[in-house]
Amino acid sequence: ELKVEQNPLFLSMQEGKNYTIYCNYSTTSDRLYWYRQDPGKSLESLFVLLSNGAVKQEGRLMASLDTKARLSTLHITAAVHDLSATYFCAVDRSGNEKLTFGTGTRLTIIP
């Protein structure tokens, strides 16, 4: 059974600081997604990572994938308040769009 773990579960950080969220998964998988969710809202797609060594960046967020270690990271650079949200990684094991989600990381940016 595929298991997806994220850490930390909660993260409170000051504006301007850098931090990394980690996503580990238990079995070989086809692709990995990162999503953002604001309170009471749906999921917003951030990144899709398809191959080992893939790196994608959008603004202050950068995601990477190491398939050998079964690890993805979401790095936040010079955090701003607007980045406060819950971030989920999700793994598609077989490329058939059945996603297994991590537990989520609730990120709070403090001015």
Place this chain on the structure above:
Amino acid sequence: DAGVTQSPTHLIKTRGQQVTLRCSPKSGHDTVSWYQQALGQGPQFIFQYYEEEERQRGNFPDRFSGHQFPNYSSELNVNALLLGDSALYLCASSGLQGEIQETQYFGPGTRLLVL
């Protein structure tokens, strides 16, 4: 392009009742997946529909059933509601762009409260 739409936005039911949730996929998408997100947790895969057939299913009881229509829209039905069915129900659609499978786009969700 309206994206993925869901109705209703909120719903209150009592234990034992039945509920139907609806989803219209993003234009050009033919695959619809349903997820249940309990408060404070990540979404869990319920099932997926393609070409009006259930293509794959997660670990949910038979009380959860669905349907896909020829226009690719979909319904999720839950019978004999339990308190534990209270959650945000998310619909996601996807499709091929050329030969490449597009990422899933999620709808705004239906928040179900079972009393």
